Amino acid sequence: MRKKILNIIPLLLVVTGMQAAQPVILKTPELEIDFTPRTPNQMTSFYEARGFPKAMRDILKKQCFITVGILNKSNEKIWLDLSGWHFSADGKPLKREHRDYWKKRWQNMAVPLSKQSTFRWTLLPETLDYLPGEHEGGNLILPFTDKAISLTASFATGENKQGKTLTITTDKLFCAEDAQ
Numbered sequence: 001m002r003k004k005i006l007n008i009i010p011l012l013l014v015v016t017g018m019q020a021a022q023p024v025i026l027k028t029p030e031l032e033i034d035f036t037p038r039t040p041n042q043m044t045s046f047y048e049a050r051g052f053p054k055a056m057r058d059i060l061k062k063q064c065f066i067t068v069g070i071l072n073k074s075n076e077k078i079w080l081d082l083s084g085w086h087f088s089a090d091g092k093p094l095k096r097e098h099r100d101y102w103k104k105r106w107q108n109m110a111v112p113l114s115k116q117s118t119f120r121w122t123l124l125p126e127t128l129d130y131l132p133g134e135h136e137g138g139n140l141i142l143p144f145t146d147k148a149i150s151l152t153a154s155f156a157t158g159e160n161k162q163g164k165t166l167t168i169t170t171d172k173l174f175c176a177e178d179a180q
Contacts, residue, residue, distance in 0.1 A: 077157065
């Protein structure tokens with residue numbers, strides 16, 4: 001029995017070493033949103049495994065990736081619209097590029113359409129309606145910063161966005177870095 005336990009320990013150490021940073025979880029009565037920073041190595045490994053060209057990976061490893069999961073805990077539709085999300089670091093605006101920016105950048109580099117499509121589906125949609133109980137997510141890409149990132153995000157509610165506006169704020173987001 002002792003031998004079996006010792007054989008498991010190296011596996012546990014490997015799995016633990018691959019874990020992402022702890023997520024920042026924000027909860028309101030209507031929403032639960034988790035933000036998980038991803039290291040450059042995590043993201044470039046992910047894209048390399050899908051055959052992304054090195055030039056594309058070299059650009060992406062210099063960005064700040066945060067995986068976002070959003071759960072609608074309410075009884076009405078909640079609307080994601082990233083144009084209502086405002087990021088800052090050290091008191092200065094931090095510009096999140098629209099997915100169209102990335103599409104143009106990849107087209108200008110002649111990245112194969114299949115890789116452009118794969119990249120696009122990894123991103124958090126610009127707009128999306130969340131039905132009650134629905135959970136969806138994707139990656140946000142921000143310019144890399146070593147400062148804490150603040151976010152103010154607004155969500156419309158109701159079938160036709162006529163309900164109250166939900167606003168969440170945090171100053172606890174960050175860009176993950178590779179271990180040195």
